[in-house]
């Protein structure tokens with residue numbers, strides 16, 4: 489119980505600086521802050537190499553890598569496996585399915601990075617990382633975190649959807665409603681003062697349910 493409390497206390501949260509680290513990966517030694525090169529980073533963990541759900545998930549990341557690149561985003565995976573296991577698994581997946589897991593995968597045998605990011609959740613597993621996804625912005629801030637258990641795979645459409653939503657929100661200073669996807673209307677941030685409320689009531693440039701719920705088109709293509 490005590491161990492669990494300590495580990496929970498150091499779990500990074502939304503808005504925190506992404507803890508920096510150096511790690512051994514399938515692309516050699518790297519440091520997160522240098523790897524990022526001013527881009528977004530999606531850092532994700534999987535429980536173990538040579539397991540079925542993980543194989544579908546990492547193949548999913550590899551197949552859609554170009555979509556992440558189009559969103560100025562680099563991918564980096566992690567599991568508590570050796571570099572030899574990673575290399576053998578990457579080669580096996582390529583031989584069996586033709587999919588090449590060509591983004592770096594951290595070999596986190598000492599669990600250093602998994603612990604740093606709260607990927608090790610002892611009541612789920614003491615030795616395998618849960619399925620975590622950290623969305624890290626170009627300023628190396630954590631912007632969104634997903635945690636999935638060992639037995640349920642993630643949804644790649646959702647991972648790409650929220651990445652794009654974060655970027656659209658930043659660029660246009662808007663919020664994104666339920667199930668938002670590119671092309672949908674966005675939410676104009678609600679007024680924070682009476683003066684802003686009066687302005688919004690008079691504002692005909694957006695579609696209003698009321699002053700606090702207003703939508704507009706961004707005309708993104």
Ligand code: BEZ
Nearest residue numbers: 535539540541542638639
């Ligand atoms: C899997 O990827 O299939 C898996 C890995 C660890 C535990 C359960 C399932």
